[in-house]
Amino acid sequence: MTEELTVGVLGYRFMGKAHSNALARLPMFFPDAPDVDRHTLVGRDEAALAEAADRFGFSQVETDWRDVVDEVDVFYNLGPNHLHAEPSIAALEAGAHVFCEKPLAPTLAEAEEMYEAAQSSNRVAGCAFNYRFVPAIRYAKGLIDDGELGQIHHVRGRYLQDWLADPDAEWSWRNSKELAGSGALGDLGAHTLDLARFLVGDAAGDLTRLSGHLRTFVDERPTGDGETKPVTVDDAYTAQAEYENGAVGTFEASRFATGHKNDHTIEIHGSEGSLEFSLERLNELEYKSSESRGYETILVTDGSDPYIDHWWPPGHVIGWEHTFVHENYEFLSAIAEGEEFHPSFADAYEVQRVLDAIERSDERGEWVEVDRD
Amino acid sequence: MTEELTVGVLGYRFMGKAHSNALARLPMFFPDAPDVDRHTLVGRDEAALAEAADRFGFSQVETDWRDVVDEVDVFYNLGPNHLHAEPSIAALEAGAHVFCEKPLAPTLAEAEEMYEAAQSSNRVAGCAFNYRFVPAIRYAKGLIDDGELGQIHHVRGRYLQDWLADPDAEWSWRNSKELAGSGALGDLGAHTLDLARFLVGDAAGDLTRLSGHLRTFVDERPTGDGETKPVTVDDAYTAQAEYENGAVGTFEASRFATGHKNDHTIEIHGSEGSLEFSLERLNELEYKSSESRGYETILVTDGSDPYIDHWWPPGHVIGWEHTFVHENYEFLSAIAEGEEFHPSFADAYEVQRVLDAIERSDERGEWVEVDRD
Amino acid sequence: MTEELTVGVLGYRFMGKAHSNALARLPMFFPDAPDVDRHTLVGRDEAALAEAADRFGFSQVETDWRDVVDEVDVFYNLGPNHLHAEPSIAALEAGAHVFCEKPLAPTLAEAEEMYEAAQSSNRVAGCAFNYRFVPAIRYAKGLIDDGELGQIHHVRGRYLQDWLADPDAEWSWRNSKELAGSGALGDLGAHTLDLARFLVGDAAGDLTRLSGHLRTFVDERPTGDGETKPVTVDDAYTAQAEYENGAVGTFEASRFATGHKNDHTIEIHGSEGSLEFSLERLNELEYKSSESRGYETILVTDGSDPYIDHWWPPGHVIGWEHTFVHENYEFLSAIAEGEEFHPSFADAYEVQRVLDAIERSDERGEWVEVDRD
Amino acid sequence: MTEELTVGVLGYRFMGKAHSNALARLPMFFPDAPDVDRHTLVGRDEAALAEAADRFGFSQVETDWRDVVDEVDVFYNLGPNHLHAEPSIAALEAGAHVFCEKPLAPTLAEAEEMYEAAQSSNRVAGCAFNYRFVPAIRYAKGLIDDGELGQIHHVRGRYLQDWLADPDAEWSWRNSKELAGSGALGDLGAHTLDLARFLVGDAAGDLTRLSGHLRTFVDERPTGDGETKPVTVDDAYTAQAEYENGAVGTFEASRFATGHKNDHTIEIHGSEGSLEFSLERLNELEYKSSESRGYETILVTDGSDPYIDHWWPPGHVIGWEHTFVHENYEFLSAIAEGEEFHPSFADAYEVQRVLDAIERSDERGEWVEVDRD
Structure with missing residues (x-):
């Protein structure tokens, strides 16, 4: 576990903030967690995005997730439900580990595609049921x-x-x-x-x-x-x-x-x-x-x-936010150690x-x- | 409301005790309630029945409800569910007001008969949903x-x-x-x-x-x-x-x-x-x-x-038992005053x-x- | 425990009602309690007193407790605090068992007199700390x-x-x-x-x-x-x-x-x-x-x-009132059985x-x- | 509020962690808070101290607070109570703003000295009653x-x-x-x-x-x-x-x-x-x-x-820790804006x-x- 994981995050509002915070808190509280580079934050409103990237500690921004999924080790898909399937599948196919907000998809058909994409990859694909x-x-x-x-x-x-x-x-x-x-x-x-x-x-x-x-x-x-x-x-x-x-x-x-x-x-x-x-x-x-x-x-x-x-x-x-720290700890550790994540x-x-x-x-x-x- | 209502009660265990207590408490706490004569307690086990009648303040006992329904002003049917329909209907037909434990009957068909018997009578027919x-x-x-x-x-x-x-x-x-x-x-x-x-x-x-x-x-x-x-x-x-x-x-x-x-x-x-x-x-x-x-x-x-x-x-x-006092007060008052009871x-x-x-x-x-x- | 205990009660408002209720409920729920004759209710307002006696099941009323304390087996002193000492002591001296509302007296001196009167008698003297x-x-x-x-x-x-x-x-x-x-x-x-x-x-x-x-x-x-x-x-x-x-x-x-x-x-x-x-x-x-x-x-x-x-x-x-039933049960049982009451x-x-x-x-x-x- | 505040912290266990976390979280959640440089962490056990400094994000360590109080803008005294007075007063005299754990001192005499030192300085001196x-x-x-x-x-x-x-x-x-x-x-x-x-x-x-x-x-x-x-x-x-x-x-x-x-x-x-x-x-x-x-x-x-x-x-x-974020936000803002802190x-x-x-x-x-x- 010597290398840093580069992370791209789609979504910079409620969930973007919750996960960015979790990533930022790991070193102090879970020092055995993998190192993370908050690399790219993805969104559409450029001004708001830039401000968020600055606050959340990301070094880059992009407005198209397609430019990101093959540039990072881990892709967090925190967008609205109808944006879950395509970027998540693309990221898995590009070799990224993926973490996707819940529910997995708006429809069972899309969820099935995502599930199959995850099965076909050898990447860790996690879903954000943080209350576990x-x-x-x-x-x-x-x-x-x-x-x-x-x-x-x-x-x-x-x-x-x-x-x-x-x-x-x-x-x-x-x-x-x-x-x-x-x-x-x-x-x-x-x-x-x-x-x-x-x-x-x-x-x-x-x-x-x-x-x-x-x-x-x-x-x-x-x-x-x-x-x-x-x-x-x-x-x-x-x-x-x-x-x-x-x-x-x-x-x-x-x-x-x-x-x-x-x-x-x-x-x-x-x-x-x-x-x-x-x-x-x-x-x-x-x-x-x-x-x-x-x-x-x-x-x-x-x-x-x-x-x-x-x-x-x-x-x-x-508090509530601590569940995200635990979740990200387990998810990133599974990536680093080649284990399953649930x-x-x-x-x-x-x-x-x-x-x-x-x-x-x-x-x-x-x-x-x-x-x- | 000058006359005393004579009451016959079928059942002398849990519900018999709860209603007898309620009847006994009315004069002290609801002095405008009708006067009640705890007349006959009905059950099958003669020894237990006699002991219960003594404790609950009933002057007579009977082992067959048929001997009671036309002798009292008010018939309380507190027996198990399969004994709800026949005695209640007989009592209504005999001109008694009837109070029956819940649920009204084991089947909808019997409940319908009971409901129709109540409609056909001009008696007050109440059911024991005491949590009201x-x-x-x-x-x-x-x-x-x-x-x-x-x-x-x-x-x-x-x-x-x-x-x-x-x-x-x-x-x-x-x-x-x-x-x-x-x-x-x-x-x-x-x-x-x-x-x-x-x-x-x-x-x-x-x-x-x-x-x-x-x-x-x-x-x-x-x-x-x-x-x-x-x-x-x-x-x-x-x-x-x-x-x-x-x-x-x-x-x-x-x-x-x-x-x-x-x-x-x-x-x-x-x-x-x-x-x-x-x-x-x-x-x-x-x-x-x-x-x-x-x-x-x-x-x-x-x-x-x-x-x-x-x-x-x-x-x-x-406590819980007070709901029975209120229920009996409303039921008996409805009888005395010729009003509806719910x-x-x-x-x-x-x-x-x-x-x-x-x-x-x-x-x-x-x-x-x-x-x- | 073959005889009925005659009871005189001073006070017919809140506490009078609570204790009268307790006495009335004993036979149904505590059948081994001594039999009680609610004999005399004592108070000053004759009209209110008569109405209360009727509701509470007392056969007589008196406006002066002095006329009662030597006529009953048990004297309940439920008056205001400044009326605790004199009637209670008089009742004990007259040979009645006494039950007095709390606190025992307005002053330690009076309480001591009451305590000593109780000690000198061979009567049961109880105080109404019902939360026990x-x-x-x-x-x-x-x-x-x-x-x-x-x-x-x-x-x-x-x-x-x-x-x-x-x-x-x-x-x-x-x-x-x-x-x-x-x-x-x-x-x-x-x-x-x-x-x-x-x-x-x-x-x-x-x-x-x-x-x-x-x-x-x-x-x-x-x-x-x-x-x-x-x-x-x-x-x-x-x-x-x-x-x-x-x-x-x-x-x-x-x-x-x-x-x-x-x-x-x-x-x-x-x-x-x-x-x-x-x-x-x-x-x-x-x-x-x-x-x-x-x-x-x-x-x-x-x-x-x-x-x-x-x-x-x-x-x-x-409910709250049940504590009075338990209390009276213990108090009267102690009298009947010649035991201590606390x-x-x-x-x-x-x-x-x-x-x-x-x-x-x-x-x-x-x-x-x-x-x- | 253009400059970064350099911070020295005495104590690296429970309270050291709680305050370090609070400082680390300010930029993401309270972006208008002053910038903070977690400069020096002070403690006695060098190995543990070095490990803590690394986790808590401090660039330097010292084992003697005397070497720190005149090197930083803000001195956090999170040591045990008997170490509250001397370092806090020294820091105030050296021109640092001071934040001290509670209670202010083991004795009223020491607390008075600390209070007077704060009054004599024109620095912000806060005490860690975080539940406010x-x-x-x-x-x-x-x-x-x-x-x-x-x-x-x-x-x-x-x-x-x-x-x-x-x-x-x-x-x-x-x-x-x-x-x-x-x-x-x-x-x-x-x-x-x-x-x-x-x-x-x-x-x-x-x-x-x-x-x-x-x-x-x-x-x-x-x-x-x-x-x-x-x-x-x-x-x-x-x-x-x-x-x-x-x-x-x-x-x-x-x-x-x-x-x-x-x-x-x-x-x-x-x-x-x-x-x-x-x-x-x-x-x-x-x-x-x-x-x-x-x-x-x-x-x-x-x-x-x-x-x-x-x-x-x-x-x-x-959660509990959020009170520290709020507290540090108010304390540091008071320093930056020259206002009072309570x-x-x-x-x-x-x-x-x-x-x-x-x-x-x-x-x-x-x-x-x-x-x-």
Whole structure:
């Protein structure tokens, strides 16, 4: 691991900032992480791009990702969903390792192409399901894998936001089927479905069958210039599902859940114990063990907890952004050491199959198999 | 309201105790309630019945309800589900007012007969959805009716218990389709569906379409005498649904939710505000108003809160059993004053239609209309 | 225990109602409790008294307690504090068992007389520290007595109400030193100090030394007839203290804690574990055991929990008033069986010594010994 | 603000890491902050120091602070308490701006010298009470300053940790009066007292009189080499106090509060509203306004909240370390713009006067004036 990895990043707003920060923080907190050269930042608005590159520590900028994918060791695709497939595939084909924002693609077909491109390459292809890297989630995963919950019976995931509850909230690409693929389903539900799979995939197996439902509450929204555009994606989705082992899953997300900003919760009940996690209190895990009478509130900030020895003493809580540091650490280390990284494009493709099944089920009004064949 | 109402009660265990207590407490706390004569207690085990009658303040016992229904003004049917229809209908036909435990019946057909018997009589026929009588729920209903939540977008109800999570927990009538009709669905889900209907029925309209799912985790259970019996009902159900106004409903109950004893929660999101209620903290209501930034925890124990002026000063919390006192007060007052009582058999029949739709949907694996026609 | 105990009760408002209710509920829920004849209700306002007697189930009324104390087996003194000593002592001297509201008396001198009267009699003399009878508190006491918390280091008790935060709230006897003895200190602090003593008295010993502080925020209040009267008691008190075993105690109460209605909390930290209890969630206990990482929330409503087998199944919460049922059950059972009852006048006198020490310390501005000698 | 500020930092462990991280993060998130050159890192263990300098981004190391204080623009004194006075004063005299960890000094005399040195210089002298820079605290301060709480009646602060509850936990400089000045009092209580002063200093005035208490539970501890050393500081302190405006304050900290890792809470009750804050949930503020019935849980992560526009969208929580970024931003900006910074040495000296008063009171066993004169 003697060489520096050159990194190109497409996208310089929210996610660009989150990943640039993660890259910048690695040397101080994860000194065994590979060295990274923040090489090129890619975007369309040249002025904003230049300002961002300066702040985020990139030495170059480009307005066309095509000029970048074969110039860097690692390509971060943080663009909107409709820009996931082509640049990611091109980068893989150019020999770059790729890290792509979630959901993998707007459609299952594109996701499949991406997955196949990743399989055909010998590059590391990761997808940005960052909530796998919350220490409390890792700790929960350990409890489940150790059998502390016994047989899994229930998985319940929901992701509640409220930024569209106001019918006059402005239209954005996230409201367009063409640009985003889906709405709350792909944006929020993808996180939940990956997180559930990460936690119980080994213990309960895959989701096999499900019934999904999509709902759009407000059909068009103002664009800010006096016009309106149609909302062609869901504002909320729900799903009920069966796991391979017989467990029951229920999933839900909304952008209309007044009073909830970023409220991603997952709850798991097994024959021996239960777990509850909420993203807005991400340092905490609620755990009902076979020994306890009620749920205990564990502050997952001890030195022995996942990743915590890199940070601060017990009780000195970390934030949302730390999940990106952990994620980038694992991703870059996998590249440097020639190991697998999860969540991979293969993992993200599995999530995409579930997203697709939910959409199919919604169209047909009936239960569907996740497996299309 | 000068005369005393004579009351006959079928059932002397859990529900018999809860209602007897409620009747006994009315004079001290609701002095304007009609006078009640706890006349006859009905059951099969003569020794246990006699002991119960003595404790519960009944002057007579009978082992056959047929000998009671035409002897009393009011007949309480607190027996297991398969004993709801015949005695209730006979009592109505004999001219008694009837109060029946929930769910109304094991099947929609029986529920319909009961509903029609109630319609044909001019008696008060009430069903025991006691959670309508929690002060915090009444307070919540007031907020919704006053439009404080704006347009309703989401209704989320779940009822979690864990007494069957142990596969060796004993078989009871509650595990039998013949005796109970359904499992978690009718026992717990009926409560949730009635509560949701009470709260948002006016604001969001009826549930029109839904997709339901039933699941049995353990197929047979020990009977205590070395044998086993089959479990022919669901251990858990889930449902997703549409309201008349376009709102989305999700519902779930389980007897396998390790760590949850009697955890009945309902959450409602509207365009202007949100509400959350949990039965295990029944004195509290979580309320996000249009004026507040987050949910406020309201201790619904002020003198101005529903029913509270009958009880104790602010902060002196009431318990689960108080809902029965309120329920009986309303039921008996309706009889005395010749007014309507809700939840009526008509209300309970509406719930039964939803239970039936969930079962139909589960059988077919597709969305169904709640309306069979 | 063949005979019925005749009971006379002084006071027919809040406490009169709470105890009458408790007496009325015993036969149904605690059938082995002694039979009670609610004999005479004592008060000054004849009309209100008659109405109350009718509701509370008393067969007679009297306006002078002197006419009652030698006519009943048991005398309940539920009057304001300045009426505690004389009637209670007279009743004991007349051979009645006595149950007196808390605090025992407005002054230590009167409390001592009451205590001595109790000692000289062979009657049961109980004081109404009802929070000892919360199931969660009994459960907590069991954990402490079993050594689960190890050596006790910290005891922290506070009782927060807000009914005087409004400077225009009306004057009542509770604002008068002559009638009440003290304010928040005796009304609320007495509860806290008894509860702490009940829980850790065996494990940590007595409070030996303390520093107390009293504070009156509003010096006079309207009487409702256009006049004002002076507030001659504390609106809030604080105290810091040492236990025999070296533990540290901190105590506080206020009638000016905006947003808190009846928020009585106690927290205990030992070398091996910790406990937290809050009266507004009285069915719950927060417990950090030596085995758990965080506090677990125990819903103390299982059949194996103290008193719960008399009530309802797990998760069916009880209320504030149930503590009175338990308290009366224990008190009357002690009378019937010739056993001790706690909290006795002796226990209440120990609390009064601490109240007195807090007042002495406040006057002197220095630490004082609880023991005056 | 055209020049870069050169910075020397004494201390390279916990606080050295926290501040180095804060300095490193400023350019990306607070681009208008002054440029900083992480110039020299100071420590005694040369190997560890070199490794730390490399990770923390310092170009030079020194083992004697005397060689640094006149070489840098800004001197960060992050050493143990007994090393606060001399290097800080020397740095001020050498013309450096100084930032010193809390508490300002082990003794009031040294704190006074430091304060006077700061007054005599025209340099910025800041003290590291970082909790002033939590967004929820800033937001709370705004509510109080806007009069939303009305007249302040109660301030309650406590800081609970448990790392010494085990009697075999190892001795460190934090257990030595000579090296630390005091124990929980100076380490934790100083934070609480500064935070309370920040929040209510304008609304309630200064603490004028108080009664303090110190307690050491374990008198000696193992050193790790088979020996023991005496514990000469407090393991816990408590204090009760009066504010200028008549409000009551209670304060407490412990290193023996089993189950609490870094549980710093502050609660304030006014005539119109109340606030509660807990460091372990630092993104949240509990607020009872004059309009609400209960406390609302505000997630203080909106773009309009203090500092949040520099970070992430609503609901994407920040962590403990972010308080250091805000603190350093304000401190360095004050230097660059020639403005005041708070908390200054003057502010820290005010805290030290209260620490001293608590110690004096504990020695004398009586209330003392905070003002020694």
